Amino acid sequence: MGNLLVVNDLHVDFLLGDIKVKAVNGVNLEIKEGETLCLIGESGSGKSVLGLSILKLLPSNVNISGSILFNNKDLLKLPEKELRKIRGKEIAWVPQSPSTSLNPVLKVGYQVAEPMMLHLNMDKKSAWSKAVNLLNFFGIYPADKRAEEYPHQFSGGMRQRALVAMGTSTKPKLIIADEPTKGVDLIKKVNVVKLFEQIKRNNDKLSLLLITHDIPFAKKLADRVGVMYCGQVVEVSNAETFFDEPLHPYSKALINALPSRGLKPIKGSPPSMVNPPKGCKFHPRCEFATEKCRNEEPPFIEYNGNFVRCHLYDKR
Numbered sequence: 001m002g003n004l005l006v007v008n009d010l011h012v013d014f015l016l017g018d019i020k021v022k023a024v025n026g027v028n029l030e031i032k033e034g035e036t037l038c039l040i041g042e043s044g045s046g047k048s049v050l051g052l053s054i055l056k057l058l059p060s061n062v063n064i065s066g067s068i069l070f071n072n073k074d075l076l077k078l079p080e081k082e083l084r085k086i087r088g089k090e091i092a093w094v095p096q097s098p099s100t101s102l103n104p105v106l107k108v109g110y111q112v113a114e115p116m117m118l119h120l121n122m123d124k125k126s127a128w129s130k131a132v133n134l135l136n137f138f139g140i141y142p143a144d145k146r147a148e149e150y151p152h153q154f155s156g157g158m159r160q161r162a163l164v165a166m167g168t169s170t171k172p173k174l175i176i177a178d179e180p181t182k183g184v185d186l187i188k189k190v191n192v193v194k195l196f197e198q199i200k201r202n203n204d205k206l207s208l209l210l211i212t213h214d215i216p217f218a219k220k221l222a223d224r225v226g227v228m229y230c231g232q233v234v235e236v237s238n239a240e241t242f243f244d245e246p247l248h249p250y251s252k253a254l255i256n257a258l259p260s261r262g263l264k265p266i267k268g269s270p271p272s273m274v275n276p277p278k279g280c281k282f283h284p285r286c287e288f289a290t291e292k293c294r295n296e297e298p299p300f301i302e303y304n305g306n307f308v309r310c311h312l313y314d315k316r
């Protein structure tokens with residue numbers, strides 16, 4: 001399958017007075033048509049910023065460079081007007097917090113219908129009836145009555161499903177969801193997994209970028225897994241091999257920190273994004289670090305069809 005999205009050497013710096021925070025520091029990433037890519041990593045590793053960059057939903061105090069090709073068009077070069085046509089229609093964003101992301105004073109049905117009126121030129125009546133169908137599809141019953149309600153009348157899980165209904169209403173090619181299981185208990189997490197399985201069933205050409213620190217959740221849904229550390233993608237591997245045999249020492253540490261794998265904490269703490277370590281950004285925490293790791297930035301290289309940024313795999 002072809003690539004829907006290709007991110008090339010992306011850098012995103014936040015400028016806070018004299019301080020420059022390197023939130024995304026040279027990321028290369030591809031998302032294929034129809035695939036689910038889960039982006040994992042500790043909080044503060046740049047995952048959300050990467051997601052927001054794809055939609056150019058970043059504050060004004062950022063410097064951004066590189067390219068983000070969506071269907072061969074560089075999103076970073078598109079004028080805002082063109083971008084608005086893509087955002088919400090071809091690329092949908094399901095935000096982290098369902099409680100604050102719906103408009104409290106508008107009926108839920110209207111909020112699901114609105115993108116269809118805006119992007120698909122549907123009239124209010126047909127958009128409303130499509131919205132009711134979508135709410136029903138995502139398990140919000142009885143959908144015709146629920147569509148007339150306001151967000152505060154919905155539970156947290158229902159709000160999330162309403163946001164997903166809203167995000168999928170225009171049949172986007174890519175959905176980016178930020179931490180969809182954050183603050184969700186274990187029982188309800190099963191529902192979130194089902195929700196995303198349902199989204200895929202509704203449209204198998206759809207690509208999903210799921211940003212999550214929840215590895216068991218990623219394991220349930222991922223076709224491929226990307227691992228972020230200190231603003232960089234340090235590994236992209238197929239899900240079949242990743243969870244049993246991750247390549248990068250940081251990925252191994254993440255997997256070994258899971259309760260099912262002995263709950264071994266990752267030693268040390270995440271590095272500063274203002275002054276990241278020289279060489280490999282993981283070297284202060286890596287048990288395999290050598291002199292080369294401390295001085296030379298490892299390249300992002302292909303290894304058995306997967307990709308890894310680590311000198312251990314660099315056999316040149």
Ligand code: SF4
Nearest residue numbers: 280283286293310311
């Ligand atoms: Fe560890 Fe060196 Fe690989 Fe970095 S490049 S992860 S320090 S072995």
Ligand code: MG
Nearest residue numbers: 043044047048
């Ligand atoms: Mg985040």
